Amino acid sequence: MNEKYKDMLRLPHPVSATHPRMSLQDRAAQFSPFAALTGYEDALKETARLTDHFVELDEDRKQEIDRQIGYLQQHMREELTVKITYFVPDTRKNGGAYNTLEGCVQKIDENSKSLRIQGTEILVDKIYQIDFIRATL
Numbered sequence: 001m002n003e004k005y006k007d008m009l010r011l012p013h014p015v016s017a018t019h020p021r022m023s024l025q026d027r028a029a030q031f032s033p034f035a036a037l038t039g040y041e042d043a044l045k046e047t048a049r050l051t052d053h054f055v056e057l058d059e060d061r062k063q064e065i066d067r068q069i070g071y072l073q074q075h076m077r078e079e080l081t082v083k084i085t086y087f088v089p090d091t092r093k094n095g096g097a098y099n100t101l102e103g104c105v106q107k108i109d110e111n112s113k114s115l116r117i118q119g120t121e122i123l124v125d126k127i128y129q130i131d132f133i134r135a136t137l
Helices: 003-008 024-029 040-048 059-074
Strands: 080-089 096-109 114-117 120-123 127-135
Touching: 059 096, 059 127, 080 114, 080 120
Parallel strands: none
Antiparallel strands: 080 096, 080 127, 096 114, 114 120
């Protein structure tokens, strides 16, 4: 040890008369990790999140879906159960996801070219497939 500071070894710890002693919790907070790039981790997760591309249907498939919607419109009172696969565009990035709903079509709106199933409005242009399940009695 350096002889120069030997006389200080036995001195009491200095206590300030004007500043109160810092609590251990506040003292520990000074050394906690610091996130210099706030939101960076969220941005990484968003970039890594995968989306599907919208599949443009050929004319035969579009006509088949139109025919199926026409059939549903004619038989609305029968409460036919269908499974509809449709595309939902992502609000944050290119692409989206394909969702599937099963239930009875509640409404077909020709003006907005959409249909409602289980309270969800689906644009006809975004429908990928319609499968008829069974009639509900």
